[in-house]
Amino acid sequence: MERKVRILIAKPGLDGHDRGAKVIARGFRDAGFEVIYTGLHQTPEQIVAAAIQEDVDGIGLSILSGAHDYIFPEVIKLLKEKGAEDIVVFGGGIIPEEDIPALKQSGAKAIFIPGTPIEEAVKWVRENIKPRK
Amino acid sequence: MRIISELKTTNSELFALRRNGGDRMFKQDQLEDLQREKKKWEDDLSKFLSETPERLPHFTTISDLEIKGLYTPDDIKDLDYIRDIGFPGVYPFTRGVQPSMYRGRLWTMRMFSGLGGPEETNQRFHYLLNHGETGLSIAFHYPTLMGYDSDSPMARGEVGKCGVAIDTLKDMEILFEGIPLDKVTTSMTINPPASILLAMYIVVAEKQGVSKKEIGGTIQNDMLKEFIAQKTFMLPPKPSLRIIVDTIEYCTKEVPRWNTISISGYHIREAGSTAVQELAFTLADGIAYVEAAMERGLDVDDFAPRLSFFFDSHIDFFEEIAKFRAARRIWAKIMRERFMAKKPRSWMLRFHTQTAGCSLTAQQPFNNVIRTAYEALAAVLGGTQSLHTNSLDETYAIPTEEAVTIALRTQQILAEETGVTNTIDPLAGSYFVEALTNQMEEKAWDYIRKIDEMGGMVKAIERGYPQMEIAEAAYRFQRQIDSKEKVIVGVNKYVTDHPPITIWRMRPEIEQRQLKRLQEVRSTRNNSKVKECLEEIRKASLNNENLMPHIINAVREYATIQEICDIWREVFGRYTDPGYF
Numbered sequence: 001m002e003r004k005v006r007i008l009i010a011k012p013g014l015d016g017h018d019r020g021a022k023v024i025a026r027g028f029r030d031a032g033f034e035v036i037y038t039g040l041h042q043t044p045e046q047i048v049a050a051a052i053q054e055d056v057d058g059i060g061l062s063i064l065s066g067a068h069d070y071i072f073p074e075v076i077k078l079l080k081e082k083g084a085e086d087i088v089v090f091g092g093g094i095i096p097e098e099d100i101p102a103l104k105q106s107g108a109k110a111i112f113i114p115g116t117p118i119e120e121a122v123k124w125v126r127e128n129i130k131p132r133k
Numbered sequence: 134m135r136i137i138s139e140l141k142t143t144n145s146e147l148f149a150l151r152r153n154g155g156d157r158m159f160k161q162d163q164l165e166d167l168q169r170e171k172k173k174w175e176d177d178l179s180k181f182l183s184e185t186p187e188r189l190p191h192f193t194t195i196s197d198l199e200i201k202g203l204y205t206p207d208d209i210k211d212l213d214y215i216r217d218i219g220f221p222g223v224y225p226f227t228r229g230v231q232p233s234m235y236r237g238r239l240w241t242m243r244m245f246s247g248l249g250g251p252e253e254t255n256q257r258f259h260y261l262l263n264h265g266e267t268g269l270s271i272a273f274h275y276p277t278l279m280g281y282d283s284d285s286p287m288a289r290g291e292v293g294k295c296g297v298a299i300d301t302l303k304d305m306e307i308l309f310e311g312i313p314l315d316k317v318t319t320s321m322t323i324n325p326p327a328s329i330l331l332a333m334y335i336v337v338a339e340k341q342g343v344s345k346k347e348i349g350g351t352i353q354n355d356m357l358k359e360f361i362a363q364k365t366f367m368l369p370p371k372p373s374l375r376i377i378v379d380t381i382e383y384c385t386k387e388v389p390r391w392n393t394i395s396i397s398g399y400h401i402r403e404a405g406s407t408a409v410q411e412l413a414f415t416l417a418d419g420i421a422y423v424e425a426a427m428e429r430g431l432d433v434d435d436f437a438p439r440l441s442f443f444f445d446s447h448i449d450f451f452e453e454i455a456k457f458r459a460a461r462r463i464w465a466k467i468m469r470e471r472f473m474a475k476k477p478r479s480w481m482l483r484f485h486t487q488t489a490g491c492s493l494t495a496q497q498p499f500n501n502v503i504r505t506a507y508e509a510l511a512a513v514l515g516g517t518q519s520l521h522t523n524s525l526d527e528t529y530a531i532p533t534e535e536a537v538t539i540a541l542r543t544q545q546i547l548a549e550e551t552g553v554t555n556t557i558d559p560l561a562g563s564y565f566v567e568a569l570t571n572q573m574e575e576k577a578w579d580y581i582r583k584i585d586e587m588g589g590m591v592k593a594i595e596r597g598y599p600q601m602e603i604a605e606a607a608y609r610f611q612r613q614i615d616s617k618e619k620v621i622v623g624v625n626k627y628v629t630d631h632p633p634i635t636i637w638r639m640r641p642e643i644e645q646r647q648l649k650r651l652q653e654v655r656s657t658r659n660n661s662k663v664k665e666c667l668e669e670i671r672k673a674s675l676n677n678e679n680l681m682p683h684i685i686n687a688v689r690e691y692a693t694i695q696e697i698c699d700i701w702r703e704v705f706g707r708y709t710d711p712g713y714f
Contacts, residue, residue: 011710014275014291016364019405019491022604022714023611039712040364041279043287065275066530066639070290096529096636114495114528115624117615 006034008056010047015065027118044074058129061091076107159206195449196407204564225465228558229516230481235554241519247272247296248531249643251307254297270320272296278365280326280698283647292644305333314338319350325367327354332684351392357418361599363400372705383681392441402445403491405607413580421590437479446512447489455569457515486512487521497623497631501525530636600713658691674704
C-alpha cells in the first residue's frame with residue numbers, strides 16, 4: 001500500500017495569524033493526509049530542516065504579514081541547497097493577486113487566496129503531490 | 134461624572150431592593166393573556182407553514198446560536214428594568230457608560246494606521262486628522278510587535294510591511310512630528326514591548342513640553358489574549374503578567390489619563406471564536422488582570438477605572454449589539470460583586486471596536502464597504518466609545534489613502550447623517566435584543582465559571598483550553614462556508630470575476646532608510662549611558678522592582694526595542710507556540 005501524503009504546514013516569520021494554517025491543517029488531516037504543523041514564528045531554515053527531518057512530500061506556507069515575496073523564494077532556495085527540491089512548496093494568505101506570478105516563477109506550485117474552500121486545496125494536493133520514493 | 138454618582142445613589146438603593154425578587158416589566162395577567170394569544174398565533178402559523186414552509190430548517194447567528202421567528206414579552210418576562218437594563222451611566226450600564234452617550238460626544242474615530250517607516254505613517258496621521266479623524270491608533274510592523282529591531286535576522290522580509298517600523302525613540306519623534314500630544318489621544322496596538330512604547334510616548338511628550346500627567350491614550354498590553362489568539366508573544370505568561378502589572382502600577386500613580394490595558398476580544402474573534410467565546414474569554418482575561426494587580430497590593434478602585442476593552446464587530450448585526458450590551462452588564466457585576474469595587478467608574482466597561490477584518494473578502498472587494506458599514510452601525514448601536522472601520526482593500530494589503538478615506542467617511546455618515554446618534558441605546562426594550570442580550574450573558578457566565586474551575590485564565594491557557602475552543606469553532610465555520618450552509622456573498626454565492634484593485638505597496642527604499650537611521654542612532658548616542666540603563670533594567674527585572682522608570686531612562690538614551698527585549702528574553706525565557714490545531 002502506498003503511504004499517506006505527508007504535508008508540513010508552516011508559519012514562517014513573525015506573523016501570528018494562524019487561523020488559516022490551523023484550519024487547513026485540520027482539513028488536510030480529515031482528508032487523510034499526514035499533517036505536521038510547525039507552530040508559529042519559524043525561520044525559513046527551521047522550516048526546511050523540519051521538512052527534511054519529517055520527510056514530507058509538500059510544504060504549505062501560510063503568510064499574512066506581507067513577507068511572502070521574501071519567504072517563498074528563501075524556502076525554495078534552501079530546499080535546493082539541501083538537495084530536497086522535490087518537496088513541493090505551495091501556500092496561501094494575504095497575498096496580492098499580482099504577486100502570484102512572481103511567486104510561481106520562484107518555484108511555488110500553487111497560491112491560495114482568502115476564500116479558498118478546504119476541498120479545493122485538498123483536491124490540488126491529491127493531484128499534485130505524491131508520496132516521494 | 135457628578136451626574137453619574139448622583140444617579141448611582143438612587144439606583145443602588147433600588148438595586149438593593151430588587152436584588153432578590155425582581156420587579157418584572159409585565160404583569161402576570163398580561164403575560165397570561167399574551168401566552169394564550171401566542172398559542173393561537175402559533176397554531177395559525179403552523180397551518181400557514183404547512184403550505185408555505187420557511188426558507189431554512191434553522192435560523193442561526195453566525196456563531197450558530199439559534200434564533201426564533203418571533204420574540205414577545207414572554208421571552209423577557211423575568212427582566213427587571215431597573216436591575217437589568219437601567220439608565221445610561223448607571224449600574225449595570227446595559228444602556229451605555231455615559232449619561233448622555235452620543236448626544237454629548239460622538240465616539241472617537243480612531244483609524245488603525247501604520248505603514249512603512251515613521252515618515253509615511255506620520256503623513257497618514259496628518260492626512261486622517263485633516264479629514265476628521267478624532268484619535269490616533271498605531272499599527273506597528275511585526276519586528277516591533279515581537280521585540281526585534283529592523284536589522285535583526287528575525288525581521289527579514291517584514292520591515293514596514295504590516296505596520297510602521299519603530300526601533301528607537303528617534304522613530305517615535307518622527308512619527309509624532311507636528312502632532313501635539315496634549316491635543317490628541319493615541320492608542321497603540323502593542324503587547325510584549327507595550328511598556329517600552331509607552332515609555333517612548335512619555336518621552337516624546339516630555340520633549341514637546343507635555344507632562345505625563347496630561348497625555349491620554351491606550352496601550353493594548355493584553356498578553357493573555359496573545360497566548361489565546363493574536364500570538365505576538367515573547368515571554369511566558371507569568372513574567373508577561375508581571376510586566377503588565379508594572380505598567381498598571383506606574384500609570385496609576387504617574388500617567389493618570391492612560392488606559393493601561395485594552396482587554397481585547399477582537400483577536401479572539403478574528404482567530405475564529407464565536408461571539409459568546411469572544412465575550413467570555415475577554416472578560417475572563419479581565420478577571421485575571423484585576424486579580425494580578427490586586428495581588429500586587431493595588432486598590433481595585435485606583436486602577437480599575439483605567440482598564441479598557443476592545444471588541445470585534447462582526448457581520449451578525451443583532452448578535453453583536455447584544456454582545457456589547459451583555460459585556461457591560463457582566464463586567465459591572467464582576468467588578469462590583471466579585472471584586473467589591475466601590476467607584477462607579479471601576480464598574481464601567483468602556484470599549485473600542487474594530488469592524489471584523491475576517492468578514493472581508495478578497496473576492497469583489499467593493500462589497501467590503503457595505504459589510505464594514507453594517508458592522509460599524511452595530512458597534513454604535515452597541516454603545517462603543519471609539520471605532521476603527523476597516524478599508525475595502527485589507528484582504529490584500531495595508532489600505533491605500535483612497536480606501537481609508539471611504540472607511541473614515543463611513544463613520545462620519547453614520548454619526549452625522551443617519552440620525553442613529555439622536556437617542557441613547559435605541560434598541561433597548563426590543564423583545565429580541567433584550568432576550569439575546571440575556572442569552573449572551575448566560576452563556577458567557579457558563580464559560581467564565583468553567584475557567585474559574587480550571588483555576589483561572591492562566592491555567593486554562595496552559596491547558597490549551599481557549600485555544601482549542603477557538604480552533605474548533607474556526608474549523609466548524611470554515612466547513613459551514615464550504616458546504617454553503619453559511620453564505621458569504623462573492624465567495625460561495627453570487628460568485629463573479631472582479632477586476633483587480635490598486636493596492637498599497639511598500640517601497641524597498643523605506644527599509645534601507647530605516648536600517649540606515651538605526652545605524653546612525655547606535656553610532657551617535659551615548660553608548661556607555663545606554664549600557665548603564667540596560668543594566669538597570671536587568672537588575673530591576675531580577676529584583677521584581679517596577680520596570681517602568683528604568684525603561685523610560687533607557688529609551689531616553691535611545692536604547693533600541695530589541696536591546697531591552699533581549700534582556701527580558703534572557704532573564705525570563707521565551708514562550709514558544711505549542712502549535713495546537
